[in-house]
Amino acid sequence: MRQFISFTIILSLIPSSFPASADTPQIPLNLQEFEIGDTSSYLQVNNMPSLADLLTIESSASIFYSYARELALSQLFADLNSSVWDGEPKPTVGNAGLTLLVPTNKAVMALARKPHQGPPPKNENEDITISDEEFHKLSKENVQKWVEAHIIATFPLTFPAPTVTYDTVLQGKSVSFTSTQSNGEDEDWETVTIEDGIKILNMKQASNGILYLIDGAIDVE
Template identity: 45%
Template sequence: MRLSYLLTSIFPFAVSASLQEQIIIPPMSQTTKESISSPFTSSQPTLADLLTIEPLASIYYSYARETELSSSFFSESVWYTMLVPTNKAVMALARKPHQGPEPVEPKIEISEQELDERSKRNVERWVSAHIIPSRISLSDAPASYETLQDGKLVAVTPVPNSKPDSPEWMRVTLEDGVRIIGMKKAQNGVIYLIDGTVVPN
C-alpha cells in the first residue's frame, strides 16, 4: 500500500523533471546524414599499407624505411612500380644491401661515421634500384625501364612457351632470370614480389 502511494506521488515529479531536461535536436539534412554514414575512405591501400602487411617483404621494407624515399610510399601524387624482393631472396645475398658491393681496393680503416654514411648510401642505391617511377606494361616485353637509381635500367623479358591464359606477370622475367611470384595493386602504384633482387649500378 505504501509503495503504491509513494509511486503515485513521486511519478508526476519524475516525468516533469525528465521533460525539462530534454534537449531538442534539429533534424539532420540529407548531406549531413550521408557524411556521417559514409565518411570518405579510399578504395585502395597505399604502397606503404601493402608493404606493412606483406610478410614476404618485411626485410625489403625495413631497408626502405631507412631512406627518405619511404615517405613517398604514402603519397597519392606518385606512381611507383615496385620490384620487391622476398625475404628469402634478400637473405640469399652474399653481401647484404647495407654492405654494398665487394670493395676492389684493399681494406682501409674508416671511421664509424663514414661507415654509417656509406651504409646509408648503399641502402639508398639498393632500394631505389627496385623502384620504377612510372607505370609499365609487361605485355611490351622485351623492354627496359629506368629505376630511381641513376643510370640503372631493369630489363623485362618474355618467358618462352608461357601459358597465354596465365597472368602477365607470370609470363616475364627480370634481369638474370628473376621471376615475379605475385602482384598487389595500390592506389599509388603496383608491387611485384620477386624471387631475386635487382643489382644496383
C-alpha cells in the same frame, strides 16, 4: 678507427625488427622537391590500400621495407604528393603511380653481400680503415642505391615480347623484362622474367602504384 669490414658493425646495421613499426617517424636528411605527374588518373580509387599499406602487411617482404623505411623516399609509398626526396634524379611519376620490385626476405638473405654492405671492395685483401661516421654514411648510401634500383617511376608497365627495359630511379640503372609469350601485346606478369631470370611471384595493386614480389634482388651495378 676500425676495420672497414666489421662483422659486429654489419650486424648492427641490419634492421632489428621486420617489419618496422608503422609509428616510427621518418626523418628526411635532405628535403627536395619531388615532381608529380598527372594525378587525375584512374589510380585515385577509394578504399584501395597504398603501397605502404601493402608492404606493412606483406610479411615476406619485411626486410625490404625495413631497409626502405630508413630513407625519406619511403614516404612516397604512402603519399605520392610528398615533397620529400633524398635521391637524384628527381623523377616525375608516370600516371601518378610507382612500380615496386620487392625481393622476398629469402631473396635478401641469400645475397652474398647485404644491401647496406654495397659491392665488394676492388681489393678485398687491402687493409682499409674508416671512422664509424664514414662507415655509417657509406652504409646509408648503399641502402639508398639498393632501394632506388627496385623502384620504377612508371605505372602501369607493359611487357611487349621479347624484351622491354625500364629505367629505375637509381640514376643510370635500368631493368629489363623478358616475356615468354610470342604475342607482343601480352601484359601478363606471370610470363615475365626480370634481368637474369628473376621471377615475379605475385602482384598486388595499390592506390598509388603496383607491387611485384620477386624471388631475387636487382643488382645496383
